[in-house]
Amino acid sequence: MILLDVRGVRKSYRSFGQAPVNALNDVYLRVPAGEITGLVGESGSGKSTTIRCILGLEKPDDGWIEFDGIRIDGAGKEQRRRLQREIQVVFQDPTGSLNPRMTAGELIGEGIRVHRLRPNRAAERVRVLELLRLVGLDERDIDRYPRSFSGGQRQRIAIARALAVEPRLLICDEAVSALDVSVQAQILNLLQDMRDDLGLTVLFVAHDLAVVRQLCSRVAILSDGHIVEEGLSGEVFADPRAEYTRQLLAAVPIPDPPVARARARERLLALAQPLSLEVSS
Template sequence: MLQIDHISKSFPAGRGQRTMVLDDIVLNVDEGQSVGLVGESGSGKSTIIRCALGLAQPDSGRVSYSGIDVHRASRFDTLRFRRDVQLVFQDPYASLNPRMTVEELVGEGLLVHKLETTAAGRRARVVEMLRMVGLGEEALARYPRSFSGGQRQRIAIARAVVIRPKLLICDEPVSALDVSVQAQVINLLQDMQAQLGLGILFVAHDLAVVRHLCTTVAVLERGRIVEHGSREQVFDAPQHPYTKALLEAVPIPDPAIGRARRTERQLAT
């Protein structure tokens, strides 16, 4: 469905030099599939997202969505692409317009894509959507500032999903949330995927969350995909040293494992 086909991108780094940000990235997301993209800060995660959404132009390669070349699409195709591919941001405090009510926020996609032309029709769809993400009708007239971080992320998901996209790109959607709230949002994304057959591209630095949500995983190291395979392959039998190093560094909430690993490392040096 979404095909990221050999894209590369570099940025000027002064003195005529260029830094390679993305190097020959190949990544596909099929209908209903959940793909995880793992990378540390500076690995090029956000550049991939921007290219995939057509917000940034790769130097070479192409991004296509169901046959549409995202960067060279006609107005009509672009509108279809915008309806089918949505994004959930990391920071639910900055990703919602503070001057719009929840009804306006969630209903905007319906209005823009003319999916519901009457205000009453939109309201009904918005209420239905809010129920799906676990919020009530009383949320309609309220503004984002009166909600907690977890609730805002639910609103953001409702806003993205109400127009029934085929692909949801998630950019670290739980890393800004409190630990006890993260599971709610992770479960919600899982439900959405199961109920709506949504494809998910889940971009995160947190390997544990990716393992939990995604059946296919790609590991990004400094602009290059170094490992790409099923969840079981990548997590249980990693091949690339970088993947191994990452997995060994992830903290595991079990004191015996944590201490054993530390002792091993200290003996090794």
């Protein structure tokens, strides 16, 4: 089942006295339900504009976007309220997205209260405590302010806040790029657990191919405002069809170049060996 369907979306920006800038040019993207799909591209490729169009913050000049059969640009009042709850986003900088005047419990519980997902404050607090445990934080953190947490812990709060309203689609906009490698691994494992345990659908927007290869079952490559390649991650990374994808893969750092070169030489030597046929008398 396709949960999010982006069809032929075009978006350009115009400034007085300047030529239009085409941010998106005929973008097609499908996100299957229950999977983690990666959207990869360098800075300026159109990733942020794609996210803004999906969230309804920008209206496409052409094409349309459907979420579970609902046209986002043509949604009515009740449908928009539903979309606001079922599509959530986690941003790159958790510090900038968390109100410093609110405690972790208030931040996570705000969406529950706005969408009236629990009958009273006591039930809301129980749900907040569940979410803190779910993302690997302590129940005692409920009354702490964002400034007292580390960057990885703040990102966990941001994820808990997004999950609080029981979304069906979570958009991660460079959600781990500002974190240390060890903390990145913890957040990636958390997202995998969310997919496995909750059936959560994730659109993981990033420029780090190594992270996308590890996390995502599908990947779409965005360049200059259009998708140049899309498919299963294993197939795209093993045999890329687009030249741009090959260039991105060639730019990925090799952790241990001497070992990689030795293995490459072994593969070449094996291919160069003539076939030996045993003839039985």
